[in-house]
Amino acid sequence: MIRYLKIVITGLLLVLICTSGCIIFAENSTELKPVSAEQINRMDAALYPLTYLITKDMEHACSLVGKTARELDGVPTDDPAVELALMKLRRDIPFSFEAGLFDKNDTLIASTEDRGKTMEIGVGKATHHYTEEELKAAGPACIVSGYSTLFHGDKGFTFTTAVYDAQGNYNGTLRVGIDTWSLFSGINQFLRNEYGYTLWVTQNDGVVIYDQDTTEIGRNLITDELYQTSSLQDTVQTICEDQSGNASYLFYDVTWVDLSQINVVWDTVYPGYGMEWRIVLTDNVPAKTETETTTTPTTEELKSFVEKAYVYAQTHTKEEALHAFNDKNGEFINGELYIFAYSMEGDVLSIPYQPGLIGVNRWIREDPNGIKIQQRMIARAQQGGGYVNYMTANPEHQYAQEFKLSYVMPVDDTWFIGAGIYVQENPLSQNHYVTWTKRQDLTYQVRNMQYLAKTEGIPAVVAMINDPSSDLQIEGLYPFSVTENGIHLADALNPELAGTNQLGMTNSLGMSIVREVISLAQAGGGWMYGLLEIPPANEEQYVLIYVEPIDAATYAGSLIILG
Amino acid sequence: MAISLVITVILILVASLGGLLFGASIIFDQSLNDPDVLVHPAISGNDMIITIYEGGRVTELAQISLEIEGYAPVVQNVPGGATEIVYVGIASQVTGTRAVGVRGIFTDGSMKILKIIDFKFT
Structure with a gap:
């Protein structure tokens, strides 16, 4: 009897194992569907004018850097003409952060930056070292660095070119930090609104230098665990190796739960010496749904909701409060309202619908128009609290970028809480965008x-x-x-x-x-x-x-x- | 004899420390769960708005003194049941970052600091 029972149990276990295997297999069995030539042609037609435009922008910016370098050849750094030339250069490249002159040892000797702490003259160091031979090899072109944290703490890349003394000897470098978000986010908005496509940009070593989701910028598509699905890896390899082409792969949709097919076309931009960028256009832009499923709370209701959470945070320990705010079934979820919490340094403390973000620093998170969302929230919280405006993805409208009004309050000098509502009547929620x-x-x-x-x-x-x-x-x-x-x-x-x-x-x-x-x-x-x-x-x-x-x-x- | 004395002293110290920590935790919890008066200051233009939320002595609150670093304290009466006290124009000349304190003055004449926070006026 016991023997039969063992056989039955073993059989049941085998059935269970096989079934679960089938379920897992079924989840991963989504096959890529073929993409029509017409669709590829449409995507190419949207992409190629943009790669041309970006190429021209880069050429123009590099020529300005080169022209300024020649103006600075042989000019002593204490000559007022140096500061003026750097200011003019920064003005004429609107997507630049700062411009700086460095000596042969990569030490900062003149700059448009006056924030002192990170760019102290005579102390600040360039983040990349180039030899005189490398600079000569670039010829009239600028050396373009890889995406990295720049000397002033922002993230982007640099244009670098050589500067010479009055005798024509190599004397140092002129460098301009470039804001990749500023360079690409406007183009991405144009693509989304005019064509229904979106953009990501990667170096040919796999490092993402632009994605509309800032959490993906700076990650390496080849090595980062986020991208280790077989179809995506095949596509990434092809994109890194081939200068242009088209492909399809499976990747998470905006929910970061389900996989869906994404079709891409790409082309290459050569922004300067030593770098290739793959400009990748994708079709994974869900159509915005127009049906209103909930009634938007009023600004007074929004404020009251945050004040209720403020009282809770002041009458409980921080751990208790964050536990309550992160509870998806708790009292701090009410329709589209939920309480988020951040440290004054931009670390996520509470975000009930995206628990994977807890602990992530969002200090540099920007909206499509360049508003540094967390930095604006922190500034408002440090004024005792109040309303903050920015654009962000609305999950109720297929994650379309919409205008949001949030109310924030500081709990103490180290962290703050807030909640927000989407403002449908704002033009930026109605497919209007600033070019x-x-x-x-x-x-x-x-x-x-x-x-x-x-x-x-x-x-x-x-x-x-x-x-x-x-x-x-x-x-x-x-x-x-x-x-x-x-x-x-x-x-x-x-x-x-x-x-x-x-x-x-x-x-x-x-x-x-x-x-x-x-x-x-x-x-x-x-x-x-x-x-x-x-x-x-x-x-x-x-x-x-x-x-x-x-x-x-x-x-x-x-x-x-x-x- | 000496060993038992040492053990007794250690036990007394441990008991005292435990009692101290227990007492501190009770005081801490009480201050969290039952603040005298929970207030929050915020700026709107040149006005400072003190919102009064709740607390064990909220009905005894007679006056609020708003103290901005570098400026003289300003006292305002708190009408019974008031949830907001507005200091009109108090920040008209105030810029930069300054400490802001809110002191409660109760009907029995006692005073207590209800809130201290660093404020970025601009």
């Missing part, structure tokens, strides 16, 4: 104000902002300048604000745009959204703002009205 050329115009205009302030003086810049026909003006953009104390020196959108203190000006969400602008400028500058009354109707509209410091006490900015 990358407009964003480059904004950057150029602000950096031009920096340059002109150095050459002509701040009063001359103020006069140019106030003069609608000055050379500074660019159609559709509204430059302004503000002091560290909140005094508007000039404002092209609201000229009557000149000379007034605007620290106290708030919008309907209680946000002081001027305080935010000053905070952003003091952090080195960058992008932010604002809700402003726009004349002559004085109705509130969202704007995209770019700001940078002119000096320690004066800041320059410009904005574009969204919609």
Whole structure:
């Protein structure tokens, strides 16, 4: 009897093992479907103009670096012409971070960077070393580095070219850090909105230098465990080896749970000496669903929801609070509302629907328009809390990028909490987007104000902002300048604000745009959204703002009205 | 004799330390679970808004003193049942990062610091 029982149990176990094997096999058995020639042609037709455009952008930027290097040959570093040449170069390459001159030992000797701590003159070191022979081998082209953390802490790549002394001897290098997110995110938005495709870019060694999901940037497609599916590895190998082509592979969809077929076409850009980029266009952009499944909470309900979590966090230990916030079945989930928590350094502490992100640092996370999401949240939390705007993927609309309004509160000086709602009526949620050329115009205009302030003086810049026909003006953009104390020196959108203190000006969400602008400028500058009354109707509209410091006490900015 | 004395001393020390830690943990838990008054300061333009949430002595709260580093404290009355006290224009000249303290003054005349936080005004 016992013997029969053993046989039955063994048989059952075998059936169970075989069945589970079949289930596993079934999950992985998704076969790639053939892709029509028409579809490949359509994708190629969208890709090739962009690779041409990126190639031209890179050639232009490199030629500017080379031209500036020749202007600096034989010029002593303490000559004011050096600083002006570097500022002009940075202005003329809007997707650059900073420009710097380094001696033969890779030590920084002149820079556009004035943040001191990371770029101290005579102390800061370049992250890549090139020999004189390598620089000569590049000829008139720039050496393009691999994607890495640059000398000022940002991530991107550098253009490098040699600089010579008055006798024509090698004397050091001129280097410009390039922001790959700024370079590609606008092109990606264009592709998504105009063609329904999306973009990722990899070096030919497999390192991703751009993906719309910032968590993938910097990973190596060949070695990173995230990409170890056989169909993807085959495709990655082909992409790295072949300069152009098409392929299909299986990869996780936006849920990071299910696998789906992704079809790609790619082409190569040679951004300079020593580097190849594969520009990969994919068709995995889900169509945005229009059906509303939930009622969006009001801003008051959003604030109350966060305040409830704040009280909980203040009356429980941090561990208890984070456990409650991360509980998908707990009281801090209410429809589309959930509580997220971050450290003041940008580490994820709570994010109930994406537990895999806990512990991940999101300090450099950017939205498609360059808004550094966590950095804006932290700045707002350090003002005691309030509303923050940014774009992010909406899971209720097939993860389309939509405009989000979040409310954040600091729990103490080390961490903060928040929650957000999607703002459907915002133009950026309605397939409207800011073209990358407009964003480059904004950057150029602000950096031009920096340059002109150095050459002509701040009063001359103020006069140019106030003069609608000055050379500074660019159609559709509204430059302004503000002091560290909140005094508007000039404002092209609201000229009557000149000379007034605007620290106290708030919008309907209680946000002081001027305080935010000053905070952003003091952090080195960058992008932010604002809700402003726009004349002559004085109705509130969202704007995209770019700001940078002119000096320690004066800041320059410009904005574009969204919609 | 000497050994038993040493053991007794050690036992007393261990017991004292345990009691101290236990007591500290009770005090800590009580301060978390039952704050005198839970408040939160935030800035809106030039105004500072102190939101009053809850607490064991919230009904006894008579006044709030808002103290911004580098500026004189400003005291405002707390009407019964108030959930928000607005300090209009108090931040009109305030920029940079400063410590902000909120002190509660209760009906029995006692005072207690309810919140201290570093604030980035710009």
